[in-house]
Amino acid sequence: MTLGTSQLDTSQPGRGPDASPKLGRKRDHTRDPDILEAALEVLAETGYDGMTMEMVAARAKAGKATLYRRWPSKGELVIDAVACMKRGGFDRDHLPDTGTLRGDLVAMIKPHAVEDGARKMRIMAGLMSMISRTPELAEAARAAIVEPRASANRILLQRAIDRGEISADCDIDNLAMLSQSMAIYRVLVLQKPVNREFFIGLIDGIVLPAVGLGRPQAQRDGNTAR
Amino acid sequence: MTLGTSQLDTSQPGRGPDASPKLGRKRDHTRDPDILEAALEVLAETGYDGMTMEMVAARAKAGKATLYRRWPSKGELVIDAVACMKRGGFDRDHLPDTGTLRGDLVAMIKPHAVEDGARKMRIMAGLMSMISRTPELAEAARAAIVEPRASANRILLQRAIDRGEISADCDIDNLAMLSQSMAIYRVLVLQKPVNREFFIGLIDGIVLPAVGLGRPQAQRDGNTAR
DNA sequence: TCTATACGAAACCAAACAGTTCCGGATATG
DNA sequence: CATATCCGGAACTGTTTGGTTTCGTATAGA
DSSP: OOSSOOOOOTTSTTOOSOOSOSSSOOOOOTTHHHHHHHHHHHHHHHHHHHOOHHHHHHHTTOOHHHHHHHOSSHHHHHHHHHHHOOTTOOOGGGSOOOSSHHHHHHHTOOHHHHHHHHHHHHHHHHHHHHHTTOHHHHHHHIIIIIHHHHHHHHHHHHHHHHTTSSOTTSOHHHHHHHHHHHHHIIIIIIOOOOOHHHHHHHIIIIIHHHTTOOOOTTTSOOOOOO | OOOSSOSSOOOSSSOOSSOOOSSSOOOOOTTHHHHHHHHHHHHHHHHHHHOOHHHHHHHTTOOHHHHHHHOSSHHHHHHHHHHHOOTTOOOGGGSOOOSSHHHHHHHTOOHHHHHHHHHHHHHHHHHHHHHTTOHHHHHHHIIIIIHHHHHHHHHHHHHHHHTTSSOTTSOHHHHHHHHHHHHHIIIIIIOOOOOHHHHHHHIIIIIHHHTTOOOOTTTSSSSSOO
């Protein structure tokens, strides 16, 4: 949904129907961003079940009461935190446009993007146990963590088709998810680092060959080391 | 679910020569297989943190005391259960050999294998939260759940290379993990079913094109359709 | 300055759960 | 039958933790 603004808890005594407080501080939940950020950090470090509200409160230098004033439960807080994690979403207009598919794909692998991706993978790992039991959370995670990159890849591939670089028959949908899938697998299952070389290897070893661009043997060194 | 003497662990028949008790019952932890099986079921259904020893005991129609007589902790039980989950491992000698890579890959997609794979995905999901904090568990899960299929794929690809069907340059390692990666992603993140069509689509849309066999529009009809 | 409000800190409560202990019963051996 | 062992079930303990309440305080508006 929208930011962390669910509905205000109206359990405070004597609140009038008018929502605008005439007196006292009017700033409304200033600490929300800090708390959400803290929740994401703890989530990435300990996973959903290992995470406690006290950890989040301590990390955000807040009190547990503040958390519960704002979110009715731990689950809601996590959903909100994940949903608010929109940063890193690739904007349609800021996508690389190098003229070749390989150039575009490689240009996507900025150090910042890799690092941010690793963080997201860790968050995703922390969510895994809960994700299969909370469709709402699954959707939030999908939209915030993996969909941005997948749709960016989809756009890049579509552009390559439009300019005639690759065939229109290509399985764009699966190809767009490929790097994310393999990255999750690598981090969560193989427990190996996801770095630039890994992505390059994927591009040159699978994606480009799969779209008929062959293996660009001259333009880089061997990645299929065994 | 109802067990009826699983063939998981054959530790009870031939007792060692040394440890033979002279009196009383000599059956040694007969219930172990049932308990391990129950642990896997509960694990798949509720995840590691949601799983309780009482659930496992109840499912196995055993007492909690029996569990703790045999395993020192919940963690140890889970590690053992995962490690004992060897079934479904593809034997090197029972792999399909149809003469073509596509034939072999498609032959791997038996209904039983798909169903079993889905179960393993669920177990893996349940383990996720714990897996990053318990290297021992991570290794057990990798060896029991994903490695068997990956290595089977590797063998199939290698055979295709050996017979000259595909180039030796292919990124075998990544290709062998591809279907597993995409399946995990699909089940856990996309929450869509992993069925035969999905795997066929992967083979025809990505794997075969990536190894230079092109898209087999002519050789098989109706398989790549939606 | 006064006042209402949101805040952080800490105490508190109830439920759930890992792990333990005890006991009656089943069962195989002698 | 006697005995030794293992089992299932249930009661019990101690701890953790989600969630609540209380209270002193900081702050912004009147």
